[in-house]
Amino acid sequence: MSELYLAVDAGNTKTWAGLTTAGGELVGLARGGVGDIYAPAGADAAKDVVVRLVEEALRAADATASDVRHAAFRLAGVDWPEDEQFWIAALAPLLGGTTFTVKNDGFALIRCGRLDGQGISVVLGTGAALAGRGPLKEWALSWWIQHPLGGAGLVTEALRAVYVAELGLGEPTRLAEVLPPLFGASTPEAMLEATTRRGTPVTHSALAAHAPSVLALADSDPVVADLVATQAARIVDYIVSLAGTCGLPGAGERVSVVLGGGLVREPSAPLFTRLRELTDDHALDIDLCHNKEPALLGALLDALAEGGADPTEAVRSRLVQALTGTVADGDARGELAGARVATAPTRDGAGA
Known part of the structure; x- marks a missing residue:
């Protein structure tokens, strides 16, 4: 499998994880619940959501962490250095040697x-x-x-x-x-x-x-x-x-x-x-x-840019086309533009 780039956009109501190729082909997508460590459910619940969605997105793409060249996590609640360190400790074992960045979700757009x-x-x-x-x-x-x-x-x-x-x-x-x-x-x-x-x-x-x-x-x-x-x-x-x-x-x-x-x-x-x-x-x-595009688009573009794959307008357009009607509308069921999509359970165990 060609090198992949992983992105996660976590917010106060829902979280998305996506996988793209350098050319902008969306190959994996997963949606779940709240990924904000400051939310009432707490940091461990947010970690469980994000980790599960990464696993679901990889599974949907028939990929493993070793196929990922770089990952960009844009997460609500990354407000202080200790928040970033919390996520680094939580994600490093999951991603192995894959490089990744953790930033506040405000950067995604x-x-x-x-x-x-x-x-x-x-x-x-x-x-x-x-x-x-x-x-x-x-x-x-x-x-x-x-x-x-x-x-x-x-x-x-x-x-x-x-x-x-x-x-x-x-x-x-x-x-x-x-x-x-x-x-x-x-x-x-x-x-x-x-x-x-x-x-x-x-x-x-x-x-x-x-x-x-x-x-x-x-x-x-x-x-x-x-x-x-x-x-x-x-x-x-x-x-x-x-x-x-x-x-x-x-x-x-x-x-x-x-x-x-x-x-x-x-x-x-x-x-x-x-x-x-x-x-x-x-x-x-x-x-x-x-901007009407989902924040996940910006996170995916961040992953590409940080990972050394220069995102072009053509790549951006390809990702927009793949994400339109899925992330924007909150529907992570079925297949879209070749991407295999997984819906992870929310905190109450129901499908998102």
């Missing part, structure tokens, strides 16, 4: 914008992941993000707006009617209790699930419009900070910013629209790119 891997990525899903790579430094913001961002952040701020309005300290909002039923409550007071009482089942993922209901009011409710505008402004501030730290842009270049994730799935998404307005008028020359 960067190469979806520029094949040379220079630029900034903004992933807005359950939470937010921002990372940059430039001539001076590569850096994932992780815990340096000091504002509630992403879907969970938006809903958290929406809840706060309801409670502040209920106290007479803020503007009235339709959120007071829309949100309580989503949490099994009939009033803002009952919703406050449901989301803060001891043993509440409300998690970040549960909060983020209600982000579409909040965004649906963006055009008709000034309070929601302000929440969207505020999050967009904060994201732009972080982009500017990352650009300065990483040494972007280079001489005569624009700052490539790749934006993706469930909160901005479509270019018409309210948050993306507001970000476009802010970046178009910003002093920093920002090339904002809406």
Whole structure:
């Protein structure tokens, strides 16, 4: 078998592993549950998910670790050096002598914008992941993000707006009617209790699930419009900070910013629209790119680039074609574009 390149994109809700040839032929794919070591299930559960998916992807491709030239792991929760060391210790026995890198999942989208891997990525899903790579430094913001961002952040701020309005300290909002039923409550007071009482089942993922209901009011409710505008402004501030730290842009270049994730799935998404307005008028020359491709694409391109196989536009296009309708839609069943696909069980033992 020709040399293969392995990539894993692990997030707060699901994890994907993929295997490609140097030419961009996707030969193995596997999907499973949460691969974030900071998730409630804990680090060992995340490790089990990632290790199992690597094994499943190799099995789907009729390959072994010795067939892999290089691997790129882009994992949510790789925030500090000890997190990276945790994964190195967990993965080294699995991969034998194969070289591999472990980085925060925020890096995965960067190469979806520029094949040379220079630029900034903004992933807005359950939470937010921002990372940059430039001539001076590569850096994932992780815990340096000091504002509630992403879907969970938006809903958290929406809840706060309801409670502040209920106290007479803020503007009235339709959120007071829309949100309580989503949490099994009939009033803002009952919703406050449901989301803060001891043993509440409300998690970040549960909060983020209600982000579409909040965004649906963006055009008709000034309070929601302000929440969207505020999050967009904060994201732009972080982009500017990352650009300065990483040494972007280079001489005569624009700052490539790749934006993706469930909160901005479509270019018409309210948050993306507001970000476009802010970046178009910003002093920093920002090339904002809406990315619909799965983050696994960027991780696969990272694996190729780091492993010495120069990823070209043709390789990128081949991988996009193979991944379209599978990773993007969350369907890892059947065969697609020649790739054998495995669906690993989630933590509760059910197929993902």
